[in-house]
Amino acid sequence: MSTNVYFNHDAGIDDLVSLFLLLQMDDVKVTGVSVIPADGYLEPGISASQKIIDRFGSYDIEVAKSTSRGMNPFPKEWRMHTFYVDALPILNEKGEVQTKISQLPAHDHLIETLQHTAGKTTLLFTGPLTDLARALEKMPEIEEKIDKLVWMGGTFQEVGNVQEPEHDGTAEWNAFWDPEAVAKVWESKIKIEMVALESTNQVPLTPAIRQMWASLRRYEGVDFVGQCYAACPPLVHIETNSTYYLWDVLTTAFTGNSTLVKVKTVSSIVHTETPSQGRTEISEEGRPVDVVYDVTAESFFTYITDLMKKAV
């Protein structure tokens, strides 16, 4: 039995790699894809998604554009990555695009796809939660069609990855971009599985991982992923603001294979006020979320590299 998965991403390098990997999973049926311009730009994010589905997928699905805009914009240096993936020659060999763009904005596309899919759907979100919050606002009944939400976002550590003026540094970026959206989703009854920053600490992008992929570049899927990650600095000496972890890819792999990680249930609230906007915190007053706290890095890298090798 395969799982229905609807994927909303924000056009970063690991978001686009995640789309590619999701398309290779045997026990997953991708029902729709939408792109929100948070950690990336909309036009190249949409066209890169179309091209990845064309080149590496066997799906007749549409890609929807989000009309959502966040409270706290991502740094431009990070967002520029979308143009790089969209321009990779391996995605542009044909010079034409087949996969269609939906007429609907992402939150409506999500509602429509949930309603038209038999049974329940797993939501995979690797950017901010804005489109889901808007869908719930507009049509709360969709909750019944959602099996669970798997989200890359938030952190329960004291220090997150937001280093911005007027912020105390406690938040993770996807939550910080639109804290109100996280609060809205937290109010729902949806089962939430969260890959927080601490969940991905064991899977940084390192020179050794790069080398492993480089040595397997005869597989076009491995070469594609190696090319994508060539845009990101690896972890060598110390962590910096631009150090890249496999955040979204771990979240996507977890969606396809829950045996790679350990999960525990905590009770969490979210802050929406300055200076802790977007901070997720453990609190008795909160709602339950299942957070990933341990990963078998070796099994994880084997799992994703096998998916890459399979791609044709």
Ligand code: AGV
């Ligand atoms: O906070 C992690 C989220 C993930 O969804 N994104 C990147 C992943 O797609 C934001 C982010 C944090 N640090 C970054 C990020 C960096 N150094 N470069 C690009 N994006």
Ligand code: CA
């Ligand atoms: Ca992302």
